[in-house]
Amino acid sequence: MVKRETLLEMFYLMVKVRRVEERLLDIFAQGRIPGFIHVGIGQEAVAAGVCSQLEPNDYIFTTHRGHGQAIAKGIDLKRFMAEIYGRRDGYCKGKSGSMHIACKEMGVVGSNGIVGGGIPISLGTAFASVWKGEKRVTVCFFGDGAANEGTFHESLNLASLWNLPVIFCCENNGWAQFTPQKVYMKLENISARAGSYGMVGVTVDGDDVLKVYEEAKRAIERARKGQGPTLLECKTHRWFGHFAGDAQKYRPAKDIEEARGFDPIVKFQRFLIESKYINPEYIKTVEAKIKSEIDEAVSFAESSPVAGEEELFNDVYV
Amino acid sequence: MVKRETLLEMFYLMVKVRRVEERLLDIFAQGRIPGFIHVGIGQEAVAAGVCSQLEPNDYIFTTHRGHGQAIAKGIDLKRFMAEIYGRRDGYCKGKSGSMHIACKEMGVVGSNGIVGGGIPISLGTAFASVWKGEKRVTVCFFGDGAANEGTFHESLNLASLWNLPVIFCCENNGWAQFTPQKVYMKLENISARAGSYGMVGVTVDGDDVLKVYEEAKRAIERARKGQGPTLLECKTHRWFGHFAGDAQKYRPAKDIEEARGFDPIVKFQRFLIESKYINPEYIKTVEAKIKSEIDEAVSFAESSPVAGEEELFNDVYV
Amino acid sequence: MKEIRYIRAITEALSEEMARDEDVFVIGEDVGGPGGAFSATKDLLEKFGEKRVKDTPISESAIVGLAIGAATQGLRPVAEIMFMDFLTVCMDQIVNQMAKMRYMFGGIYKLPVVIRAPCGGGLNAGPQHSQCLEAWFAHIPGLKVVMPATPYDVKGLLKTSIRDDNPVLFIENKALYAFKGEIPEEEYLIPIGKADVKRKGRDVTVVATSRMVHQSLEAAKSLSNEGIEVEVIDLRTINPLDKETIFQSVEKTSRLVIAHEAVKAFGIGAEIAAMVCEEMIDCLDAPILRVGAPFVPVPFNLENFYLPNTEGVVQAVKKVMAY
Amino acid sequence: MKEIRYIRAITEALSEEMARDEDVFVIGEDVGGPGGAFSATKDLLEKFGEKRVKDTPISESAIVGLAIGAATQGLRPVAEIMFMDFLTVCMDQIVNQMAKMRYMFGGIYKLPVVIRAPCGGGLNAGPQHSQCLEAWFAHIPGLKVVMPATPYDVKGLLKTSIRDDNPVLFIENKALYAFKGEIPEEEYLIPIGKADVKRKGRDVTVVATSRMVHQSLEAAKSLSNEGIEVEVIDLRTINPLDKETIFQSVEKTSRLVIAHEAVKAFGIGAEIAAMVCEEMIDCLDAPILRVGAPFVPVPFNLENFYLPNTEGVVQAVKKVMAY
């Protein structure tokens, strides 16, 4: 059985990720954030189920839809928010925004704006871990759409061949931008592709945090014991558009409605209450704590200045 | 049963390919050919088994080790040889050499020097065939090493998804340049990767031309009927080095010896004689015919001039 | 004449060419449905059906490869790559295959492929979604590189590009997608390889591309108030380059400034400066100055410091005038 | 001093750096066994074992990606890509990832990756195995681009590149692999970003790279018989570019020729010409001429017409002298 603290931690993370992204949508709609953002509302169970059991020095790679995983891995919400605002105190000094959060201390190696772009790089942290005799695992998150990029293929083959401690976590929300899965691949389960590499492949209900937790646990253990990589597919649902502001006109209303029906937080909350782990009062406290964290992060971000011209030239070279 | 003419045609093609490449090795060793060449001696059954049953207007894509397929598809030996010599009357006016033979009339769309580079392009001829309501099939040849390039993955997925009439024919000779298969992939059968795309995958003894013929026949029929692509893996053996002049010091002598033991011509010849399709006299005639074809091709090539400087600027743009 | 946005001029060009020639088809990620990330192919699926509007997996090499193969058989694919930065995932297909196939195979193929891709910053899209990489492609024999700045030019040049039997990299600018301009009601074409003098002037020649054409025109306007008459040449095509138009102008003005949004170092401005310096150095009354981006990745929220702008052009012109 | 081939100087550099620093490893196709296609990594597997000599599948994006990820954790990968032309299959990893990661992530990473790749023709290797694409990479902030011409330079610069905490694209020349030259017995390093005056002269400056350094030296020798003293600068590093050395020389000679094997149009010669034209035009007594390849793919058997050569340099020098 999963320990109580872990359950509560996962609950906290899921609610936190949800509320942060809801706030981001809000702020974005008000025009307070430059560029574009991609939220993963509805997909919180994946990040929480996987990252809650990683060590701080384990590595994760995330994508354009990477807020959730980074938060669940434990990055500082203030610097995260400041980055999305493009401010000097952001993780990347405001130079990269929502799509490129990285935090070395918490093992968030980097988010990537290129679909499939992070997968090859994730081989490298896993390789370094083996090289140094450390037991650090790498989790590489990517979407269903990314599973058709050449990099997916090259990387999974190499990881399996060299038995690298990496979990390829495919967050399958059924959509690649404006296109549903059945339009761009024949298979239903992306995990079936693991067979091409002699790798373990699993598909799990990605809206059920306990199931994600369980399968991720096995995969992480395998990796830590040197038993090689896993392709872990988590089937989940994207509620909102591809990017904030995308009205999803290409998507049947029914599909959106159905997606919302799979709410991983509602499901998990029900379980926690029914199993008496928490009560409504507890939820209020959690929500309040999260709200104040977010408020604090937002005001931190908004009071952080945009960097000056001199920052333009920093960090191109060592 | 396979028709007698077809059997004899395949025999002729296999011997022809073998003798052409033996002659090429000879000529190359004498320094009469510029650049480098890659021969497929030992692999003749694949080209013959597949190409002997293609229509002239079917398409094939070949690789750096592509002499055999092009010859089996029916290109003119004289212009082929002239191209390898880099002469004006070569298929590409001498501008491309052994690695880049193409012959539009015979559907040899093009050989490629980039490993995996031809696979995406093969989608296009297959697509055009469907578009025009023609029944032309495309066969895309590539090696075992190429099956780890990203293009393999992207292309097979798309071909399966769109049901394109293409046969992905992996000529698995167990080596990618100086590296044996087990060093660069875990799977033994590359055809197992077909499952990743919901495609039919088959592995066949590539040194047995009748088996190649049989499986290729099924694949070609499927393609022609609009039943989609096939990944057809032909397991065969590379006798010589990666390129002419490669002494294969990296390869155990025993491995080379064993490879030669699988001689597809010896095997097929034995079958033809035992089944009374041919007799030793017939073989002599075939050999003589081929020898004179080759002699003719070589003297054609050697008497063709190298193009002049003006040719340098032709054909960059229409 | 009618007013139209740059993005809709693209849609019109596609639609007209698809109607005119049944062998034209569009292919790319999300090109059906809402018409791609920027809606360039909007409504084409409805108009022309699934045969000719091909939604693909996220597999850029397969997209470009398929287009090449189809073109060898006489089809005329227009492939969309969502951001120019993503050309990096299909460079082999573009550079080693598409660009070389005709030459490599002795001229047996025509390759009427158009690859459309938007370049440029201004949308705070960050370092992997804002690059201008036209210089790479101009360096590759076998490709044509087109880079229009206005609705009028983008429509006329896209139509010509689709009719061209050579591979064309058609570089749009996402910061200009919403830009409005006039175009004729009736059909028109613009030849590839012909620059356009967007403003006449006697004092300084400014050769510009894409978004910087507009900044240069603005600069020219404000400089005119100070009595400096700038001639603004919109290159429109990077390869083939319209040397003649540039040289004629420089002959008249004796002063040259080149403005592009790409990183200045090793950008296309270098080639233009070098050409002039090679063939008509004695006409010059001042150094040739280049306005381009600094040698850093495109930063998300420091674009105002990063992006070459009107002021940069003004300064450069003043400098060559004061020389 | 000892005589050594260019290829063996590379092997020595790799071997010495691997012995000196346990975090250095080589990775690439066939790098074990016979030491890669050109034997650069010969005997390293025996010397350093499988942990540090990594034979890979034919998966260039995975190779480069792995190198990048490992470098973020302090390892120092040296990746071999068999021909420069194949960089096209891993451009995203090089350009969008490796080059931008440090900047994009606020400076948290050092990225001590070296990618070695041979460029150039002269081996009749055909259009997909002979290109010189250094201009592409020089245009990308975040990369260093090194391109040595002699055994001495290749060894010293490769050692320095391995020790550099930035990503370095290390461009070798396959036509030079067999070229012999002297190097010291003892260890030495050559700084990145420092050009080398390979021959002093007062009349004309020739800036050259890679194979064209040797052609330029040959040209200089024969021109000297006619009383023309050419100063030959071997750039050695394309980025950062050693402006100072070039400018000092041009100040002295007032005449500049640039020679590289890459296609002339939009090549690195353009940048050098443009820089000089921007900052010191008044020093020039003649047009800046560039010697480079024509605008066609590299043909298999017409290399003698295609490749820029000594005679081309001689002609260009004479032309600027006669001006």
Ligand SMILES: Cc1ncc(C[n+]2csc(CCOP(=O)(O)OP(=O)(O)O)c2C)c(N)n1
């Ligand atoms: C190489 C590349 N191609 C295309 C894109 C544009 N793009 C960004 S996200 C996206 C969809 C990705 O779908 P998926 O991998 O399922 O992730 P999701 O957005 O569903 O989380 C696309 C096509 C890109 N960023 N990079």
Ligand SMILES: Cc1ncc(C[n+]2csc(CCOP(=O)(O)OP(=O)(O)O)c2C)c(N)n1
């Ligand atoms: C993209 C790319 N990477 C590497 C090479 C170098 N190379 C040429 S052939 C070859 C081995 C190919 O092995 P395989 O696909 O099995 O074909 P085979 O040579 O056995 O016929 C390699 C590595 C190349 N030409 N292109």
Ligand SMILES: [Mg+2]
């Ligand atoms: Mg998705």
Ligand SMILES: [Mg+2]
């Ligand atoms: Mg092989």
